Amino acid sequence: MSKVLIQFAHPTHSKSNVQKTLEKYARKVKGVTFNDLYEHYPDLFIDVKREQELLAKHDIVIFQHPFYWYSSPPILKQWQDLVLEYNWAYGPKGHALKGKKIFNAVSCGGGRDAYSASGYNRFPVGQYLLPFDQTAHLCRMDYLPPFVVHETYTIEDYTLKACGEQYAELLDALVNDRIDPAKLAGIEYLNELFPH
Amino acid sequence: MQQSFFFQAMIYLAAAVVMVPIAKRLGLGSVLGYLVAGVIIGPAGLKFIGMEGQDIMHFAEFGVVMMLFVIGLELEPSRLWRMRKNIAGLGGLQVGVTTLLVAGIAMLLDVGWKEALALGMIIAMSSTAIVMQTLNEKGWLKTIAGQSSFAVLLFQDLAIIPMLALFPLLADHTGVADGHGAGGSLVSALPAWQQTIVVLLSVSAIVLTGKYLLRPVFRMMARTGLREMFTATALLLVVGIAVLMTSVGLSPALGAFVAGVVLANSEYRHELESSIDPFKGLLLGLFFISVGSSIDFSLVTSKPLLIIGLVAGLMLLKMAILFVLGKIFQVRNAQNFIFSIGLSQIGEFAFVLLSFSVQQGVLGKEVSDTMTAVVAISMAMTPLAMMVNEKFILTRFCLVSAGLQTAQRPSDVEEEDNPVIIAGYGHFGNIVGRFLRANGVEATVLDNDSDNVDFLRRIGLKVYYGDATRYELLDIAGAGRAQMIIIAISDEEKRLELIETVKKHFPHLHMLVRSTNRNDAYDLMNAGMMHIYRETFDTSLRLGVDALKLLGHRAHEATRMAKTFFVHDERTLKHLSRIRNDEEYIHAAREHMEELEMIMQADREAVHLNALAGWDRKAETETA
Structure with a gap:
């Protein structure tokens, strides 16, 4: 059994469609803690101690957020800058996060084709997430491939529902340690482990 | 001297216009200015006015009626009820003890008991006009001393009624016709029980009229859009009450109160106040002038020792009684000095009682004349006594009681090099001060509530007692070297005064100013202020955010809405402050409604759209 912590960041939650659905499915999974950052820190004043205690209690961390300007909404950057302290998260004595798994669960307006050498976004999603990857590495964590929902502005209800179910399955597998590390090697998105 | 009405008016106004600003300038307060003006134009000075000063005084006493009306306006019934212990206890004891002591002393000096008792009652009175005016000018009305003084004065006003009823009984001979003073009335021919009923009926008539009838009347008057009609109605109200009260033998001041x-x-409270205020001020001024002119200097020069001795003796006696009572009623230290020195004079009601007692044959003409001079001089001494008190006793007292005997200098120039001066350390200034202190910024604090200063000093804060609008105090506090002054005084007029002082003498200081509400903020903007902080604005918005959250809105979105609203409202404020200047003639009540409507319309248009724009509006490219 692993404990999963979702660090959720959405500044205009009331207008969201995809993220709200993902949230709905995620909240139903046992063993998952859903930490709504903007709701806790509406003025971005983050309680560092609380956040560090949350991290210490969990084994897997997920940054769940819309993909704003090829990155996360600002509170996640604020969160990293404040919570990941020297000699706690990294540095010679920083072992608090060692061995924990981490990945991003994002929703993008563009389609998967757009995120390719020939598409208008030119690079794959994974490349844009490199700063997260490296941050995890420096904190001695395992960075997993992302969970991605594409075309959020045109997505059909049934596709969205399928994505929600897929996300729930993934979370459930993570909680119950049913993910085979060997299978992670060849995939670009975690979605691929649960084909629909 | 043959004088036309206009000539008289010119003399009075000129005297006031010349003397009051000079007195203010010298830090003596307006009351003393009026009194001196009266002396100068009176029989003892330039002889522009003769003994008709007495008649004018009766007319001008109406200013006291108006003042009590205004005081009443500022005093909600619930607050009055909370003061009941002070009014009955402190006020009752002051009147009782002073009357008995004075009467006792008079009897020792071989005065008959009836006469002695009358004198006691006369001397127990203090001057509502002088004390309230002075307390108001110094911003002390809300301090403990101010509240206690008010309680005593209110009781004295009440006590006038039984006193007037008692005086005829003290007369040696019966059958004197009713006087035409405040005691003479239509109902005095009726038996006592009927009089009582008439009195109760009149008071309830005032209460009921005020509660039910006046609001629609004022609304109607406001709707005419004619400012002078509102003023006329307000005046009619006060004059009407005075007539009614006088005709049933009650004090008009009490009825007005x-x-x-x-x-x-009522919603017309401020409007009423601003309508009555100029009349009140001028009539009070006239009253003080006539007091000044009525001082009979020939009597003073013929019996200087007697008069001076009486003034000094009576004032000291009253002061001592007040001080002891103050101690019993826990008016502490410096506040007790303000309280007891402030009320130590003999008040304007004494004039009424004196003339009444002569009519009734209680007192002889000679005694009454001497007393009139004593009363007038004691009134003239009050502002001086209060000034001495403020300059010498209070400053010293605040330092001494804080256990700083060694540092009795009011200024410590070396040490006062703080970058920040905070004027006013009530609930507003004190939060600012604490916050700065927590961040290692020391501030020099000025406050004019001596009780507060005393307390703050005891807990180790460096606080200076004094009126921050005074140049000297600012100078001592190091305004010349500070970078900014935080103006957190609660009194709106005092704030504007302070701003003017700072602009004139310390133009380099940044001014951060507290404001009460929108209207006040307009005034501050017109005074050229850049940094204005409406005292309830942020808090109200914070409450609004929490309300939205409880209704299920997202915390961050509600917070951004509040920020947007904040920015938007500040901008509207600036905009409307400019418009307002052109339309000052518009009736204030209507203006207020129109403004609120404009604000709300602007809110609907701007706020909602702005707050969440950007985030995921321009879909494809921005959020990719």
């Missing part, structure tokens, strides 16, 4: 209290909760 009751009407004021009844209207204290």
Whole structure:
């Protein structure tokens, strides 16, 4: 059994469609803690101690957020800058996060084709997430491939529902340690482990 | 001297216009200015006015009626009820003890007991006009000393009624016709029980009229859009009450006070106040001038020792009684000095009682004349006594009681090099001060509530007692070297005064100013202020955010809405402050409604759209 912590960041939650659905499915999974950052820190004043205690209690961390300007909404950057302290998260004595798994669960307006050498976004999603990857590495964590929902502005209800179910399955597998590390090697998105 | 009405008016106004600003300038307060003006134009000075000063005084006493009406307006019934212990206890004891002591001393000096008792009652009175005016000018009305003084004065006003009823009984001979003073009335021919009923009926008539009838009347008057009609109605109200009260033998001041209290909760309160205020001020001024002119200097020069001795003796006696009572009623230290020195004079009611007692044959003409001079001089001494008190006793007292005997200098120039001066350390200034202190910024604090200063000093804060609008105090506090002054005084007029002082003498200081509400903020903007902080604005918005959250809105979105609203409202404020200048003639009540409507319309248009724009509006490219 692993404990999963979702660090959720959405500044205009009331207008969201995809993220709200993902949230709905995620909240139903046992063993998952859903930490709504903007709701806790509406003025971005983050309680560092609380956040560090949350991290210490969990084994897997997920940054769940819309993909704003090829990155996360600002509170996640604020969160990293404040919570990941020297000699706690990294540095010679920083072992608090060692061995924990981490990945991003994002929703993008563009389609998967757009995120390719020939598409208008030119690079794959994974490349844009490199700063997260490296941050995890420096904190001695395992960075997993992302969970991605594409075309959020045109997505059909049934596709969205399928994505929600897929996300729930993934979370459930993570909680119950049913993910085979060997299978992670060849995939670009975690979605691929649960084909629909 | 043959004088036309206009000539008289010119003399009075000129005297006031010349003397009051000089007195203010010298830090003596307006009351003393009026009194001196009266002396100068009176029989003892330039002889522009003769003994008709007495008649004018009776007319000008109406200013006291108006003042009590205004005081009533500022005093909600619930607050009055909370003060009941002070009014009955402190006020009752002051009147009782002073009357008995004075009467006792008079009897020792071989005065008959009836005469002695009359003198005691006369001397127990203090001057509502002088004390309230001075307390108001110094911003002390809300301090403990101010509240206690007010309680005593209110009781004295009440005590006038039984006193007037008692005086005829003290007369040696019976059958004297009713006087035409405040005691003479239509109902005095009726038996006592009927009089009582008439009195009760009149008071309830005032209360009921104030509660039910006046609001629609004022609304109608406001709707005419004619400012002078509102003023006329307000005047009619006060004059009407005075007539009614006089005709049933009650004190008009008391009736006006009751009407004021009844209207204290009404929406027309400020409008009424601003309508009555100029009349009140001028009539009070006239009253003080006539007091000054009525001082009979020939009597003073013929019996200087007697008069001076009486003034000094009586004032000291009253002061001592007040001081002891103050101690019993826990008016502490410096506040007790303000309280007891402030009320130590003999008040304007003494004039009424004196002339009444002569008519009734209680007192002889000679005694009455001597007393009139004593009363007038004691009134003239009050502002001086209060000034001495403020300059010498209070400053010293605040330092001494804080256990700083070694540092009795009021200024410590070396040490006062703080970058920040905070003027006013009530609930507003004190939060600012604490916050700065927590961040290692030391501030020099000025406050004019001596009780507060005393307390703050005891807990180790460096606080200076004094009126921050005074140049000297600012100078001592190091305004010349500071970078900014935080103006957190609660009194709106005092704030504007302070701003003017700072602009004139310390133009380099940044001014951060507290404001009460929108209207006040307009005034501050017109005074050229850049940094204005409406005292309830942020808090109200914070409450609004929490309300939205409880209704299920997202915390961050509600917070951004509030920020947007904040920015938007500040901008509207600036905009409307400019418009307002052109339209000052518009009736204030209507203006207020129109403005609110404009604000709300602007809110609907701007706020909602702005707050969440950007985030995921321009879909494809921005959020990719």
